[in-house]
Amino acid sequence: MKFLPSLLALSASLTPTLALPQPPSTLAARACTNPKVRKEWSKATAAERSSYISAVKCLTTKPSKLGKNHRLFDDFVYLHFTVFQHVHGVAAFLPWHRYLIVLYERELQACGYNGNAMYWDWVADSAAPSKAAVFDPVTGFGGNGTAEPSNDDWVTTYCVKNGPFSNLQLKYWNADDRPHCLQRFFALGYPAGPDIPEPVAEMLGDNYSPAIMAQINAENVFSDFGHGLENEPHAAVHLGVGGLAGDMGPQSSSPNDPLFFLHHTQVDRLWWLWQQQNPSKRTMEYNGMRFDGSAATLDDLLPVLGLGADLPVRDFMDVSTDNLCYKY
Numbered sequence: 001m002k003f004l005p006s007l008l009a010l011s012a013s014l015t016p017t018l019a020l021p022q023p024p025s026t027l028a029a030r031a032c033t034n035p036k037v038r039k040e041w042s043k044a045t046a047a048e049r050s051s052y053i054s055a056v057k058c059l060t061t062k063p064s065k066l067g068k069n070h071r072l073f074d075d076f077v078y079l080h081f082t083v084f085q086h087v088h089g090v091a092a093f094l095p096w097h098r099y100l101i102v103l104y105e106r107e108l109q110a111c112g113y114n115g116n117a118m119y120w121d122w123v124a125d126s127a128a129p130s131k132a133a134v135f136d137p138v139t140g141f142g143g144n145g146t147a148e149p150s151n152d153d154w155v156t157t158y159c160v161k162n163g164p165f166s167n168l169q170l171k172y173w174n175a176d177d178r179p180h181c182l183q184r185f186f187a188l189g190y191p192a193g194p195d196i197p198e199p200v201a202e203m204l205g206d207n208y209s210p211a212i213m214a215q216i217n218a219e220n221v222f223s224d225f226g227h228g229l230e231n232e233p234h235a236a237v238h239l240g241v242g243g244l245a246g247d248m249g250p251q252s253s254s255p256n257d258p259l260f261f262l263h264h265t266q267v268d269r270l271w272w273l274w275q276q277q278n279p280s281k282r283t284m285e286y287n288g289m290r291f292d293g294s295a296a297t298l299d300d301l302l303p304v305l306g307l308g309a310d311l312p313v314r315d316f317m318d319v320s321t322d323n324l325c326y327k328y
């Protein structure tokens with residue numbers, strides 16, 4: 001089998017950014033013997049957390065890889081809002097964000113971070129989300145924003161005033177060039193009252209509770225699971241942290257908040273856990289619709305605008321392949 005090394009070299013040169021072998025080749029089956037473990041933020045060491053935060057800041061000091069007049073940090077925001085409609089509310093939601101996290105993790109590592117992507121387990125923290133370790137001003141991403149009247153067209157700003165990102169300046173709001181501070185506006189909780197038949201939990205925690213996740217985990221079809229995860233807990237965390245006024249809200253520019261990537265790594269983990277419940281059926285199970293309403297397939301390409309190669313969905317289904325090679 002002397003030709004194998006040259007085939008490997010060829011496939012690497014064809015996909016320079018990720019070097020993923022083409023689909024069902026025997027090469028793809030090579031064992032990933034030592035999968036990288038993605039940790040929950042609160043379980044990482046203090047050194048790992050501070051190295052992660054430093055690497056995020058490093059992204060703001062590097063130039064765009066897309067040739068844009070903005071920072072490498074903004075490339076991820078730009079990519080997300082540019083392809084937004086093609087990767088939300090459709091089958092590709094889960095694999096596209098899986099790829100996005102891989103690209104982001106790679107840039108953090110190029111900035112000197114030795115660890116792997118990390119996640120925020122908001123299911124575990126759903127009873128008191130504002131107390132979560134990720135919001136710690138010293139060992140986390142800082143907390144809620146502070147309401148202040150503003151002279152410009154924001155009227156009121158909710159800038160995050162503590163933690164490592166208190167001076168983070170952001171360029172985009174949705175697809176608009178609109179410089180601003182990192183903003184968060186935690187959703188308030190309400191007791192039941194005359195006009196509120198059901199109490200509303202702090203930061204909408206009831207919408208990403210263990211009970212809700214148990215319901216979504218009971219879905220047995222990929223598209224039902226994916227829509228349930230996207231529409232309820234995933235959306236509630238965005239809104240619970242960002243409100244309508246904050247960067248983590250429903251804006252297409254939500255990767256502005258560095259917490260976005262811990263949120264989406266948790267979404268990725270929940271998909272992985274669902275796949276693990278029935279690996280032989282679910283590892284490669286992919287169905288649902290594309291943006292244009294046609295049926296999605298494993299050969300659909302995931303658009304990343306040049307931050308990597310546009311690769312097929314099938315390359316992102318099984319995290320235990322040699323190319324992804326991670327676990328939770």
Ligand SMILES: [Cu+2]
Pocket residue numbers: 080088097
């Ligand atoms: Cu998204």
